[in-house]
Amino acid sequence: MARTAEKAESLASESQSMADALERVLAVADDKGTVQWSDVSDDITSGEWGRLIEQGILVDVDGEGFVVDDPEGVRDALGISAPEPGDDAGGSSSSGTSDSTSTSSSADSDDEDSGWSRWDKMAAVATIALFLGYSQAPIRNTVGGVLDIALDPLADVLPFYIMILVLAVFTGLNSTILQGKLMNMDKMGEYQEQMQEIQERRKAAKERGDDEALEEIQQEQMEAMGDQLGMFKEQFRPMVWIMLVNIPVFLWIYYMVQTGAMVAGEPPVMVLPIIGGIESWSDRIGPMWAWIIWYFVCSMSFTQIVRKALNVQTTPSSS
Structure with missing residues (x-):
């Protein structure tokens, strides 16, 4: 004892x-x-x-x-x-009420921390609708036309490849800030530590041949699947808001290339390392258009720079 x-x-x-x-x-x-x-x-x-x-x-x-x-x-x-004798009934009632309130508050807190609010769901629906713009010209032209009102003055001044670079920096900054604000790295770290602890105890029980402990740990693993879902939601939630901002920018570039609204200039419009000169932004390099390759090169490069500069962590740290 x-x-x-x-x-x-x-x-x-x-x-x-x-x-x-x-x-x-x-x-x-x-x-x-x-x-x-x-x-x-x-x-x-x-x-x-x-x-x-x-x-x-x-x-x-x-x-x-x-x-x-x-x-x-x-x-x-x-x-x-x-507990005092005789307090079981009353104490149980008040305790039950207190526990119920505590549980309710805990559930509300969990909904706010890792659940999806009404605004998150609305953003997800809007993002799916914007996704259709890649294949549906009316949606793409509508989004591109609206954004062109704001971006056209800048596009008239800057070469198109610089315009893509500027937008790639903007989307990279947007992604980094939203990930830093919306992704709870502490909670994700807790999920990972919990699963790692269960795996270590399972390994130890297996080594000593403790079948009873293995059954209990297996039950824990099944119950912890809800935590795994919570971790997935933590990862995916900021992506919805990131895409809600980044997809319209991407659709505007697509709109400009497809409609020929931007002035391409005399070929080559740009010279890429290894690939060489590009006659038109709609030229295909393998399965992708040239403008997509240039956008992703700029976006990935500057996103890493922005993350380092702002010291934004996008993966949970292991203790």
């Missing part, structure tokens, strides 16, 4: 989230007698749940749930007092 208290104290000292996890499972066990993953899945991560089982804080009782091995020792480690 004393060893359970020591383990609880060690876990609580690791991080505040582990201390909260201990307190949460203890509260549910006091209220219901046993605690199951479904009782606490909204409040703690599957990684924290697995640690509590692995350290022996939670003990399986014939498949009916888990009990806290040494409740008094865990309370001492957390510095909390035992």
Whole structure:
């Protein structure tokens, strides 16, 4: 029993989230007698749940749930007092209300952090509509014509290849800023650490031949699939807003080339390294048009420069 208290104290000292996890499972066990993953899945991560089982804080009782091995020792480690006798019903009611409110607030917070708001969904619909502009001339001409009102004065002054370069820098800056603002790298890092921890515990259990632990870890992996979906949503959400801005710019360039609205000048319109002179922006170099290749070269190059200059991280750091 004393060893359970020591383990609880060690876990609580690791991080505040582990201390909260201990307190949460203890509260549910006091209220219901046993605690199951479904009782606490909204409040703690599957990684924290697995640690509590692995350290022996939670003990399986014939498949009916888990009990806290040494409740008094865990309370001492957390510095909390035992519930007063007679408070179970009232305490359970108020606790249930409090837990419900807490869970609701947590769900609302998750929706804001990793869920898609109404504006995100509207942006996704608009992006899909803009995608159709690549194959539907009326949409492309409409978007290109509207943007041409703002971009035509600049296009009259600058050579077309410089115009493409300027727009590539703009779209690269836009992508970098939106990724930095909308992508939660801390949350994505937590997802990766959680999955890595489960994999490490699975490997250790496999090496020592612990079939029971392997079954529990496999169940955790299935439950963690929701976290994987959350990570995917974190990655894809900024892409919707990036494309909402970048696709119209791309369609304007397409519109200018297809309609011949831009002045190409005497051939060659540009000389590309290795490829050589380009007679027209609509010339094909392999499967792609020349203007697409020039746009992507400019965009990829300047996007990397902008990311370095603004110190924007686009991948979660591993701890």
